Amino acid sequence: MSLLQIFEGPLFYIAVTVFVVGAIWRIWGIIAIGRKTDISPPKASAKVGFVAGNLRHFLPRKIFAKRTWVHIIAGYSFHLGLFVLVIFAAPHIAFFHDHIWGIRWPALPRWGFIIAAQFAFAGLIMLWVRRFSDPVMRLISDWDDHIGSWLTFLVMLTGCLALQESHDALKATHMLFVDIWLIYFPFSRLMHAMTFFLSRGYTGMTYGRKGMNL
Amino acid sequence: MDLQKLIAAMFLFALMVMPLAPLQAQSVRPPANAVNQGINEQIGDEQIGTSNTLGTNSRSDYWRDLRQGRDGLATSGQTGSKLIQAQGEQWRNIRKLYIIKYSGWVLATVIVMIALFYLIRGRILLKAGRSGKTITRFSLPHRTAHWFMASIFILLSISGLILLLGRTVLVPVIGKSTYSIFASAAMQGHNLFGPLFIVALVWLIFMFIRGNFFKMVDLKWILKGGGLLGPHASAGHYNFGEKGWFWLVVVAGLIMAISGMILEFPWLAENLQLLQISIIVHAIGAIALISAALGHIYIGTLGMEGALDSMTTGDVDVVWAKEHHDLWYEEVTGQKVANPEAEGDQSAPDRAQVSVQSQITET
């Protein structure tokens, strides 16, 4: 069995299992903590607050916008670029089809996929640069943040290096980092991808119940 | 910031221009040993005007034209109607005999020069030692733009050098099939990150152009050799070395951007000769930028105490500011630098205006 076969075969399925089980376990853990019962009479709907909180935080506050525009743009550029390239790149669709669920959907042309990757790379590099050049960000960043950034960067970089789709060694490297990333994900802040809506919702519910204008 | 970068920049600019000369001067290679020439010359001119069935074009001139790139009409194939493109030979020679040969030596020389400079001059230390007080030199957007460019520049340099020098340097060590993996990765990476370099470049120019125009004080700085070996040379926010580096990045960067786009999207050019020139120009520009960047990296990290702070925290020690950018220090704080070697700048801005906003902070 070649390294590539291991990385996209057994190791990949182990990684996916860890990813799925770990993520469910983490989310369940958060939900299980629950919320302290609020005995005050609600002034407005907490459920609406949940949704509103989630939506409101997609946009920066006006008073902060001037100071945060760089990483707002970088953040959107990275996340949207990443989603597009993960979901709509032809090699990824083929991989999902062959190794996971056996269904296909239309792929982006190669150039579109590369432009998405460029947005993702630009965003990620800028976010990481901010992490060490902004004094506040540097103070609140720990090794988990840096490992998360670097792992994601390496997954993307090895993928980009394998774009010729000609050498198994390059594809195997990419798959190895994907597997590591999947295993690391549930035990790190990369989990924000699945928990952000809970924290936003929590704030939104608290405020919504108090009838605060979000 | 230093003479090193200035010399490197000028040296490389000269190198950039030099190899272009043979490209223009060299005429198309004459046919050395044309088998057909002998035959054609025997029958050559007698054919003209005699009988059309034999054709009027079986002449050596006609076929020579063709060898030198005359067009025909293509009835099949994607390569077009040109039977022989004669510039390919020149391109090959320029690439093999000049670009690949000298680029490695230029880089090696630059590295040796930096090492020698380190051994002779040593680390440029702060004479008065760190004071603990800092002054803001680069804002967060400045630093972000700088490191964004730096990240992409490093990725592009490494991948570009693998492609340029790999066959000469890496293949003998790791073998063809392993190198092919590296080269494939390098080319794909280079092509993906290339357009991001343009984004980074535009952003960098926009962020750093202020204060990077040449002034009279730069002339004094040059005459004093940047204070690198002799007495201190006065400088504003940017000294001549930094300004030179900035403009090298702008000019060479734009050349890289244009030639790179032509290579990335060959249909933009639709012209083989333009592609050939682009590759040559791209390689020369790359060597110029990488060489200068090596000097820049050296002086920004190992070479000068306190310099790296300006790009990490953005705040530099006041002693560093006084010793390396006295005029800037005076401008920002309104305080005169008590440095007997430094010349007062006659054209300094009205101190009363700036003295109000003292930006010194205790740390």
Place this chain on the structure above:
Amino acid sequence: MARMKFLCDAERCIECNSCVTACKNEHEVPWGINRRRVVTLNDGKPGERSLSVACMHCSDAPCMAVCPVDCFYQTADGIVLHDKDLCIGCGYCFFACPFGAPQFPQAGNFGSRGKMDKCTFCAGGPEDDHSAEEFKKYGRNRIAEGKLPICAEMCSTKALLAGDGNIVSNIYRERVVGRGFGSGAWGWSRAYTSDGLN
């Protein structure tokens, strides 16, 4: 050992494109790629001539010299072949080739040219002779079967000659002597070194 050469007799070529078609069919060359092309000069005017061009398998091949991954090699017969497993699709061989021989499957945005394909003198590639892998990448290996290139074999006017350079030039010389004129061994001066043996 014989030095393999192509020679196209411009006085005989009738621009029928059979060589292109035969090549494409024999090697099952992918859509959009022609390993051989026919160029017509002075089209529609007196003295019109046509030439069929493909890789000339040069002595000091420019493609071999510039390839960054050194994927080309030359057989003992002087045939220039390449290893598609090593090719990174950079296009440098195309920039250097005087005859426009290297072909690429795609347009080339963001370095997506794909692996280079060119005339192999019907000699396959580095894979085992007659293997399925070799056929898929390079087409049929007629040389290993003891045959010469299909393009020349199919040429209806025998304008295109392929084979041992000495025999080819002897045939051509006899023709020129016989008819009293010729347009030269087109491309030979660029492709082959002066002794004509390599």
